[in-house]
Amino acid sequence: QVQLVESGGDLVKPGGSLRVSCAASGFNFSDHYMTWIRQAPGKGLEWLSYISNRGTTTSYADSVKGRFTISRDDSKNSVYLQMNSLGGDDTAVYYCARDPGYCSGGRCYQRLDALDIWGQGTMVTVSS
Amino acid sequence: DVQMTQSPSFLSASVGDTVTITCRASQSSSTYLNWYQQKPGKAPILLIYGASNLQSGVPSRFSGSGSGTDFTLTISSLQPEDFATYYCQQSYRTPNSFGQGTKLEIK
Numbered sequence: 001q002v003q004l005v006e007s008g009g010d011l012v013k014p015g016g017s018l019r020v021s022c023a024a025s026g027f028n029f030s031d032h033y034m035t036w037i038r039q040a041p042g043k044g045l046e047w048l049s050y051i052s053n054r055g056t057t058t059s060y061a062d063s064v065k066g067r068f069t070i071s072r073d074d075s076k077n078s079v080y081l082q083m084n085s086l087g088g089d090d091t092a093v094y095y096c097a098r099d100p101g102y103c104s105g106g107r108c109y110q111r112l113d114a115l116d117i118w119g120q121g122t123m124v125t126v127s128s
Numbered sequence: 129d130v131q132m133t134q135s136p137s138f139l140s141a142s143v144g145d146t147v148t149i150t151c152r153a154s155q156s157s158s159t160y161l162n163w164y165q166q167k168p169g170k171a172p173i174l175l176i177y178g179a180s181n182l183q184s185g186v187p188s189r190f191s192g193s194g195s196g197t198d199f200t201l202t203i204s205s206l207q208p209e210d211f212a213t214y215y216c217q218q219s220y221r222t223p224n225s226f227g228q229g230t231k232l233e234i235k
Contacts, residue, residue, distance in 0.1 A: 044215065045164075045226040045229070047223050047224045047225060050222075059222040059223070060223075095171055095172075112177060113178075114162045114174055114217075114219060115162070115172075115174060118171035118172055120171055
């Protein structure tokens with residue numbers, strides 16, 4: 001079935017680095033934009049970054065720009081988030097999600113600009 | 129950046145009620161507005177995309193409307209499984225910001 005599975009969450013010391021991964025299955029991963037979102041304990045959702053279907057376009061929230069890097073490996077059906085210079089404010093569950101795209105009038109588009117499939121999340125804790 | 133403000137932040141209602149949650153954007157988001165439902169310990173679920181389009185598999189008691197800066201999510205005839213937290217998200221400009229959430233509780 002269509003699913004996303006995140007992994008790599010861990011306890012990290014302030015100033016440290018971590019890479020979280022998201023493995024996709026059940027759909028043609030290479031066709032889809034992918035997004036990372038996080039949720040601090042007891043807080044709301046925060047959009048972090050997206051990467052285009054060919055990896056040529058990325059975008060970041062100001063809170064992570066210059067510290068986090070999104071990438072993808074279509075041969076492994078995976079998207080990654082490399083996180084550097086981590087601080088306590090980065091403690092959160094990290095979710096990856098898929099933009100489903102859509103087809104209309106005989107043409108297909110990579111972006112519906114919505115997130116229809118989410119993983120279960122992976123917990124990143126930044127603490128000394 | 130576009131700031132998304134939901135109201136109310138907390139909402140108490142009974143099974144069978146009709147409720148409306150509003151979302152206001154600090155800049156026009158056209159109709160690039162999505163609604164998600166999240167239950168404790170679970171990932172969010174897409175309910176509405178493009179302001180008013182019902183995601184496949186979502187019950188028809190959920191509906192969305194609006195454009196520009198003002199949007200609404202309406203849930204008709206509340207069911208026990210609808211008690212959850214709801215988030216709006218604009219996807220017109222990056223960063224694709226979320227509202228702070230509306231927690232819908234049983235009265």
